[in-house]
Structures are given as C-alpha cells and as structure tokens.
Amino acid sequence: MFGTSGVRGPVGETVTADLALGIGRAVATDGAASVVVGRDARDSGRMLVRALTAGLIECGADVIDVGVEATPTVARAVVREEADAGLVVTASHNPAPDNGIKLWTASGRAFDEERNDRIAEIVDAESFAFAAHDAIGGVEERDAAAGGDARTAHERALRESVPLPDDLSVVVDLGNGAGRVAADALHAAGCDVEALNGQRDGRFPGRPSEPTAANCETACEVVAATDADLGIVHDGDADRTMAIDERGRFLPGDALLALFARREAEAGDRVAVPVDTSLLVADALAEVGAEVTYTPVGDSYVAAEAAKPGVAFGGEPSGSWIWPDRTLCPDGPLAACVLTALVGAEGSLAALVDDLPEYPIRRDSVRTGDKTAIVERVGEIAAAEYDDVSTLDGVRVETDAGWFLVRASGTEPLVRITAEARDEDDAAALFGTARDLIDRAAEDGD
Numbered sequence: 116m117f118g119t120s121g122v123r124g125p126v127g128e129t130v131t132a133d134l135a136l137g138i139g140r141a142v143a144t145d146g147a148a149s150v151v152v153g154r155d156a157r158d159s160g161r162m163l164v165r166a167l168t169a170g171l172i173e174c175g176a177d178v179i180d181v182g183v184e185a186t187p188t189v190a191r192a193v194v195r196e197e198a199d200a201g202l203v204v205t206a207s208h209n210p211a212p213d214n215g216i217k218l219w220t221a222s223g224r225a226f227d228e229e230r231n232d233r234i235a236e237i238v239d240a241e242s243f244a245f246a247a248h249d250a251i252g253g254v255e256e257r258d259a260a261a262g263g264d265a266r267t268a269h270e271r272a273l274r275e276s277v278p279l280p281d282d283l284s285v286v287v288d289l290g291n292g293a294g295r296v297a298a299d300a301l302h303a304a305g306c307d308v309e310a311l312n313g314q315r316d317g318r319f320p321g322r323p324s325e326p327t328a329a330n331c332e333t334a335c336e337v338v339a340a341t342d343a344d345l346g347i348v349h350d351g352d353a354d355r356t357m358a359i360d361e362r363g364r365f366l367p368g369d370a371l372l373a374l375f376a377r378r379e380a381e382a383g384d385r386v387a388v389p390v391d392t393s394l395l396v397a398d399a400l401a402e403v404g405a406e407v408t409y410t411p412v413g414d415s416y417v418a419a420e421a422a423k424p425g426v427a428f429g430g431e432p433s434g435s436w437i438w439p440d441r442t443l444c445p446d447g448p449l450a451a452c453v454l455t456a457l458v459g460a461e462g463s464l465a466a467l468v469d470d471l472p473e474y475p476i477r478r479d480s481v482r483t484g485d486k487t488a489i490v491e492r493v494g495e496i497a498a499a500e501y502d503d504v505s506t507l508d509g510v511r512v513e514t515d516a517g518w519f520l521v522r523a524s525g526t527e528p529l530v531r532i533t534a535e536a537r538d539e540d541d542a543a544a545l546f547g548t549a550r551d552l553i554d555r556a557a558e559d560g561d
Contacts, residue, residue: 116238117231120414123206123215126159130206130214132166134238138216139170139202141237143252144244145230147171147199151219153181153189153265154204155293155352157317159214163204167216168254171202175246178254181265183315185294185353190223190444191272192257192265197221208325208350211318224422224443225415266296269448273300276441277452280459281305286346286359287451288334290324291316294353297448301455311337317351324351326434328365331357339363345464347451354414355434356447358454360465368432369393370468375436375450378457379428380405387420387429387437389413390511391520391533394474411508412522414445474517475542476535481553486523486530492556493521512549516541519549 116122122138124130142150150171154160160183168178176199181192186203193201201219209215218226218234226234237243246252257265273279279301287298288311295313302308311334312321323330326348338346338359346359358366373396376386382404388396389412397407408426410416414435421429421439429437435445442449458464483489494510503513509522509531517536524531530553534546 116235117226120207120225121215121217123209123213125212126214130159130163130216132162135163135166135204135216136170137238137241138218138234139167140174140243140245141170141234142200142202142218143171143174143176144237144242145233147176149177149179149196149198151179151181151189151193151196151198151201152204153184153186153192153201155186155206155317156183156291156315157204157206157211157214157351160204160317163214163216167202167204172252172254173246174244175250175252177252180254180256182257183293184265185269185292185296185448186217187354187442187444187446187448188265188269188293188296190219191269191442191446193219193221194223194442195268203352205352207352208355210323219444222443224418227415227419266299269296270300270303272441273297273448273452274304277449277456279304279306279452279456283307283344283455283459284309284342285455286311286334286338286341286343288322288326288331288346288348289313289353290326290349290351291319291321292324292349292351292353294349294447297347297349297353297356297451300448300452306455309337309341309343319351326350326355326357331359331365335359335363335365345455345458347454349447349451350434353447354445356436356450356454357434358464360468361463362465364465364468366464366468368434369395370471371434371454372396372430372432373399373471374457374467375430375453376400376405376428377403378453379438381427383425384427385425387417387426389417389431390505390508391522392432393476394517394535394537395471398472409505409507409511412525418443418445472537474535474537475539476533477542477546479532479546479550480524480529481532481550482529483557484528486528489530489553489556490521490523492559493552496552496555514545517545519545521549521553
C-alpha cells in the first residue's frame with residue numbers, strides 16, 4: 116500500500132474515498148487520539164479529506180483541519196498542536212489526476228516502514244476499533260477562513276530561524292501549489308518577490324507540478340530577463356524546492372545538496388543522502404572534515420537517518436531538504452529561505468555553483484521482467500569481486516575511480532544503472548562494468 120512517501124496514485128483507481136476512510140480508521144485504531152489533517156490544491160482532496168476525517172472520528176480521534184496548506188506547514192502543525200499524528204492529502208509532484216496520503220508522526224517525521232506496515236495490516240484486515248456512539252471524535256477547523264494559524268506559524272518560524280536579507284530580488288514559482296509561505300516570508304523580510312503561478316489550482320495549468328529543468332523554463336527565462344538574484348521553484352505541496360541562479364540556469368540537485376551540506380556541516384558531522392548521490396557532495400563535505408552517510412532512496416529514509424545524533428543535515432538531489440534541528444519533514448519553504456540567506460551573504464549563486472567541480476555521470480535503464488532477482492544476483496557477483504559493496508538500496512560499488520549503482524525501479528519493470536567518476540573515461544568504464552554485471556546476472560538466471 117505504502118511507497119517511500121505514503122500512498123499515491125490515480126484517483127478512482129489506486130486512491131479512493133474507501134481507501135482514505137480505511138486509513139483514517141486505521142490511524143485512530145492504532146492509537147492516535149488527535150490528528151492534524153491538511154491537503155494540497157487538488158480538487159479531489161476535498162473528497163479524500165472528508166473520508167479521512169470520517170474514518171478518524173468514527174474510531175474516536177479528534178481532527179484538527181488546517182485546510183489547504185503545504186505539506187511542511189501541516190507537519191509543523193502536528194508538533195505545534197501536540198497532536199499524535201498528521202495526515203496530508205497530496206500527490207506531491209505527481210500529475211493532476213493523481214492524489215495520495217502522507218502520514219506524519221507526533222514529531223513531524225514521516226511514518227517509518229514498521230508503522231506504515233501496521234496501518235496497512237489494519238486496513239487489509241478491517242480490524243478497526245470503532246468508538247461508542249458517545250465517544251466519537253470531533254472536528255476543529257483551523258484553516259485560513261476560520262482564523263487558522265498554521266501558515267502564519269510556519270512563516271514566523273522561518274523568519275525566526277533564518278536571518279533573511281532585505282535587499283534581494285527573488286522569483287518564486289509556486290507551480291499553482293500550496294507553498295506560498297516561502298514567498299510570504301521573503302516578502303515580509305523586505306525582499307522584492309515576483310511570484311509565478313501563484314494561484315492555487317490542482318490542475319496545475321501553469322506548469323507540471325514536478326520542479327524539473329524542462330518544467331521550469333519560464334521561471335528560468337524570467338530570472339534571466341530581470342535583475343533577480345535567484346529563483347525558487349516548488350512542487351505542488353512544497354516539500355520540494357529547486358533553484359535557479361541569477362543567469363537563469365536551473366541548478367542540478369546535487370549542486371544544491373553540496374551547497375546546503377557544506378553550509379550546515381562542521382568537522383565530525385555527517386550528512387544523510389541517498390545512495391544515488393553524486394561524489395560532489397562527499398568531496399564538498401571532506402573540505403570541512405564532514406562525511407556522508409548513505410540511505411535508501413526516499414525522503415522518509417533520509418529523515419530517519421537525519422534524526423540520529425551527529426547528523427547535521429539530510430537531503431535528496433530531487434529537491435527534498437531536511438534540517439533536523441528545525442523539522443524532520445522536507446521543508447521546501449525553509450530551503451528557499453536558507454538559500455536566499457546564503458545568496459545574501461555570499462553575493463552570487465552562480466559563483467557558488469561555478470566553484471563546485473563537475474563530475475561526469477551516466478544513467479540508463481534496462482527493461483526486465485525480473486528486476487528484483489537480477490539485482491540480487493548482481494549483488495552476489497559484486498560481493499565476490501569488489502571490496503566495497505553496499506546493498507542498502509540496490510547494489511552500490513565504490514572504487515578508487517568512482518562508483519556505480521544497480522538498483523531496481525520502484526515503479527517500473529526496470530533495472531536502473533548509475534555510474535560516476537572524476538574522469539570521463541573512468542565514468543564510461545564503470546558504467547560498462549555495471550552493464551556487464553547485469554548481463555552476467557541475467558545469464559545466470561536463464
């Protein structure tokens with residue numbers, strides 16, 4: 116039922132009111148007596164929030180409904196309200212026909228695998244603990260129309276925790292999503308903010324929700340054509356943030372991760388990153404005496420590692436950024452504010468990125484009907500032939516020249532290959548080695 120970031124899929128197929136009702140019932144049955152609920156701008160969210168709420172109160176939980184807000188705004192509200200859990204109806208960066216449900220603990224961190232599995236078991240078995248007629252839960256609406264303060268509290272927390280400059284020009288592309296809190300915080304600090312796609316609309320008419328270079332061409336053009344110091348782009352629920360430098364270049368996620376990591380880490384610290392992260396990050400941290408600690412791909416895994424002692428920061432090149440001393444939810448608005456502060460202090464985002472080395476990286480996929488078995492056999496072969504092999508998520512092999520990763524796709528019948536080195540020839544050789552391991556694994560299985 117649950118992937119690496121809750122449940123997600125097409126409305127009316129994977130995601131239905133019946134599923135939402137069951138998840139609401141299960142979360143209350145599992146012991147949550149008070150639950151914060153919010154949603155992104157998709158119209159199907161109205162139906163799903165009502166179903167979730169019905170399931171929660173039917174099993175005795177009280178609901179605090181904060182309305183349409185960014186996922187990190189809702190996650191922070193769970194902590195502030197001292198609730199037992201939080202539920203956000205969102206499909207994040209997925210296209211408009213999709214929706215989903217993300218689940219948050221009392222600490223504002225995503226449910227781990229064990230708790231997700233427990234919820235799924237309760238739903239599958241329909242082993243719900245219904246409340247007596249005089250013990251059903253209540254609903255308290257705290258959205259903006261009802262005088263709610265979730266967004267105001269988030270904005271205040273951003274301005275209190277980040278020393279924002281008051282003289283920068285920032286383009287913020289909200290992607291028709293729920294993440295206006297970053298624009299509000301920057302504007303309140305005195306920045307000149309130009310908002311793009313600022314009208315909340317779950318059809319995402321301005322651009323596709325995922326903040327990629329191809330989807331954000333207009334924002335890049337606006338930044339390049341104006342005197343903007345940087346551009347910020349969010350996905351639909353603002354748990355992701357990517358950036359554009361003052362020249363109008365959409366920045367690679369690994370470069371942003373390196374900048375954030377180097378800013379936050381000190382000697383002896385660790386930074387949590389997924390196994391497909393560039394060498395760039397490890398090298399940037401080595402300059403300050405810090406190091407990476409690898410996790411499976413998925414922001415929930417990064418958050419779990421970031422919660423451990425000695426981890427100063429966690430991030431994914433896809434745009435999820437976690438400051439564990441402030442929140443364990445990927446917080447796109449916080450990332451926007453931190454990056455703006457960094458530009459205010461250093462003067463040029465383009466110069467910061469240009470100072471980073473560029474390493475050749477190769478990626479491809481092999482279509483197969485037996486992806487799991489092939490990756491397992493690749494792991495067995497690699498363990499026999501290489502000294503530094505990790506099977507944390509797929510098979511990652513470290514060599515003196517660089518690394519390669521063979522990993523099963525989580526959504527398609529594909530085995531994904533990534534290879535990176537500090538030299539083009541080495542990257543090509545490592546990629547060839549990885550592809551050869553897959554061919555050998557496939558032959559062994561015939």
